[in-house]
Amino acid sequence: MLTGQKHLSSKGSSAQLGEFGLKDPGALAGLKLNDTGREIVLVSRSGRAILLVEYDGEMLLQGTSSLLEGEAVGEARVTAVGYLAGNVSLAVGDSKGRIAIWFPVAGTDGKPSRLVRAHVLEPGPAAVTALAGSGRSRMLAAGFADGTVKVYNVTAERVLGVTDSGGGSVADLAVAPREDRILVGGETAVALLALEAPYGEVSLHTLLGKVWYEGYAGPTYVWQSSSASDSFEPKMSLVPLISGTLKATFYSLLFGLPLAILAALYTSEFLPREQRGRIKPVIEIMASLPSVVLGFLAALVIAPLVEQVAVQVIAVLVLTPACVLLSAHLWQLLPRETAARLEQWRPVAVLLSMALGCAVSWQLGPIFERTLFGGDLKSWLDGQIGSGTPGWVVLLLPLAGMAVGWLNLVYGDGLIRGVGSAWTHRSVALLDLGRFLVSALATVALALFVGWLLDSVGWDPRGSVLGTYVQRNALVVGIAMGFAIIPLIYSISEDALVSVPDHLRAASMGAGATPWQTAVRVVIPPAMSGLFSAAMIGIGRAVGETMIVLMAAGNTPIMDLNIFNGFRTLSANLAVELPEAVKDSTHYRVLFLAALTLFAMTFVLNTAAEGVRLHFRSKTKRL
The missing domain is CATH 1.10.3720.10 (MetI-like)
Structure with a gap:
């Protein structure tokens, strides 16, 4: 600090692309690094995604995924790749104008993380040429080869706006920090577009339907309106x-x-x-x-x-x-x-x-x-x-009691009335007491039998x-x-x-x-x-x-x-x-x-x- 000299040191790890089947660097459509600096995603133009994790100085392969599911080889190619806020969810656009959102999900039973396709957005009229995510929400801007610009909210899978940039094929995009402007770089012109899309993250689907949130194993209902992270994805299911x-x-x-x-x-x-x-x-x-x-x-x-x-x-x-x-x-x-x-x-x-x-x-x-x-x-x-049998017994006792009580009402009362005129009061009372005790035992036995039966079939x-x-x-x-x-x-x-x-x-x-x-x-x-x-x-x-x-x-x-x-x-x-x-x-x-x-x-x-x-x-x- 006193001498003005600068010292720069670095450490890390390296890997050969050939080890993962990518011999030609030009075959890469995107190379993305998450916020931790340890998780890397390689995306080839053929739609193959490779998930790498840096651990103890080595690059470890976590898994591979096909980003063009259901497509024959050569029918479509990945043309644009971009991260959403938080650098976890990956937006992938292809030559047919389709956009899908992928993110890693932790594996189960010791299996490594895998990329899953969580959202499919409304396709555009031409090939996707540029993608840009907002830094404060799940807003995504997409540019297409015919000059069209679309703005989406990924969580709600909504189109917030569509316009023509007027500058030919979109080469690059940028969303302003306040989400009120979009900068579009085209083949012939650069345009600054005003944007007004309030409350884009809410729709009838996000309020009442199942939504696949980032990092979750599948679509679910979640209410979580705030978090300590700026890249937080609001979850507002009622x-x-x-x-x-x-x-x-x-x-x-x-x-x-x-x-x-x-x-x-x-x-x-x-x-x-x-x-x-x-x-x-x-x-x-x-x-x-x-x-x-x-x-x-x-x-x-x-x-x-x-x-x-x-x-x-x-x-x-x-x-x-x-x-x-x-x-x-x-x-x-x-x-x-x-x-x-x-x-x-x-x-x-x-x-x-x-x-x-x-x-x-x-x-x-x-x-x-x-x-x-x-x-x-x-x-x-x-x-x-x-x-699980004891739990079923406790849960089924009221239902078993109602069933036995109904049988008593239908058949037991007739028995008591039938002998009431011939027997003494004490004898009828003893008969009624015996009926109650038998009914109590029958209730427990019925609940126990049905509970055992349900537990036996795996419920x-x-x-x-x-x-x-x-x-x-x-x-x-x-x-x-x-x-x-x-x-x-x-x-x-x-x-x-x-x-x-x-x-x-x-x-x-x-x-x-x-x-x-x-x-x-x-x-x-x-x-x-x-x-x-x-x-x-x-x-x-x-x-x-x-x-x-x-x-x-x-x-x-x-x-x-x-x-x-x-x-x-x-x-x-x-x-x-x-x-x-x-x-x-x-x-x-x-x-x-x-x-x-x-x-x-x-x-x-x-x-x-x-x-x-x-x-x-x-x-x-x-x-």
């Missing part, structure tokens, strides 16, 4: 966000809807009026809990707890309803006089049976984990141990409905959001059931129906429009919920059905990204489109729900 919204809604309704409607049915038909007047306000107070508080509790309390005792939680969801049903059958064994005297204690008995079910499930959880999941649920979910639930366990997942969101929607559904459902005229109940009871038969077959049908409205309001709350899913769902925009994985909803995405989006940018406008999509979903859902509600109401308006 499908993962819509999928996350539907996933959150489904699991929250799966948890909250049955509890809310059954609670409303119990308080309106079985609970004394004075107790109903105290319980209903308490449940309605739950609606005043801020969703941010529920999200906070879900993220910092429920999620870590469920992660530690996931098997126990699953056992509680399965065994607690079974324990309540078993307690109900045992209650029938009481003498009629004793049951009548203890009628006011029936709610306490229900609560005790629920507590007993939770306690038994908590104690059996570790046993289930050792027996079904090899002692480690997370390893089992990752596919490291065990078969493993891991990787689809089940998968890797993530702490903040759909199960946690379902529990937290279920508590958010239960008060709304319960309050409206209870009002709808109470509004059914009492003379219908009196007529049913006078005809000899039991309170349960009266509730199911007489009270629910007239109240169906109100029950449906309650469910729709709960769905609307779940679809639009923001803070709970933002804090408890992991906020990862991925698409899968795995209940143990996270997701991102439309509303949560708006809350996260809109404050940071540049005003009037493509990202900014796509976020407003996401908001419009959310509005459209709720509008269509509520419109359809209103039609169904009116249909139910028209059937019962004379009552």
Whole structure:
């Protein structure tokens, strides 16, 4: 530095073109080096691409590809080659005016990287003579032999503009850094063209269709609006966000809807009026809990707890309803006089049976984990141990229970009624208890058999409905959001059931129906429009919920059905990204489109729900 002398040193590696079948340097159509300086692509005019990697001073052959797929030898030749932003994706033009985009994809099972053709752009009227990519986006300018200039967006596979340069065959192109000018060098003239192509990276296909993004193994749905790299390719598919919204809604309704409607049915038909007047306000107070508080509790309390005792939680969801049903059958064994005297204690008995079910499930959880999941649920979910049969059993138990319940409804009730007049009350109750126990065993056996059958043919639930366990997942969101929607559904459902005229109940009871038969077959049908409205309001709350899913769902925009994985909803995405989006940018406008999509979903859902509600109401308006 002080003497002004300059020293230059270099090191690297070299390779002979003949080693790769390119003896004539003039046969090369392009020689490209990526940003790392270690990956080289040689493209011959015959369409052969050679991928080289410099490693430890040597040039290693990674693979070869044919860039003119489906063409006979000599029918077409590569005439232009250029990199897109980031120097990874390679644009290749040929003598027939066609342009394809290629990029390397990592091999699987130890295989080297390979070039794949990801995009095919609209062809031009003549041979491609020049290609130039923008330095800030996936914009590509192409010049043709007849002087035509086309501007594309590669991700969307859209033509953004077409013009004639007026200078003959295009020899060279350059795109300005701001993407507002294109410099065209022709045979007879040089032209500077103005360019205005805003929001070129967005189309209906990129928003709702599968797109093959740079470096991915195939076309997929991805939402990733930003990155630390200037050469980043925006990925703005709304499908993962819509999928996350539907996933959150489904699991929250799966948890909250049955509890809310059954609670409303119990308080309106079985609970004394004075107790109903105290319980209903308490449940309605739950609606005043801020969703941010529920999200906070879900993220910092429920999620870590469920992660530690996931098997126990699953056992509680399965065994607690079974324990309540078993307690109900045992209650029938009481003498009629004793049951009548203890009628006011029936709610306490229900609560005790629920507590007993939770306690038994908590104690059996570790046993289930050792027996079904090899002692480690997370390893089992990752596919490291065990078969898929236990997962199918858990998933199929509700369906098996409904199937066995339907058989009981068709054949079992007739059996009970047939012996009811000849047997004593206790004998009928014992028969009914035996029927329940046999049905429970049949449910487990059916789920086990079908699960084993599915696993035997190679259908493993891991990787689809089940998968890797993530702490903040759909199960946690379902529990937290279920508590958010239960008060709304319960309050409206209870009002709808109470509004059914009492003379219908009196007529049913006078005809000899039991309170349960009266509730199911007489009270629910007239109240169906109100029950449906309650469910729709709960769905609307779940679809639009923001803070709970933002804090408890992991906020990862991925698409899968795995209940143990996270997701991102439309509303949560708006809350996260809109404050940071540049005003009037493509990202900014796509976020407003996401908001419009959310509005459209709720509008269509509520419109359809209103039609169904009116249909139910028209059937019962004379009552």
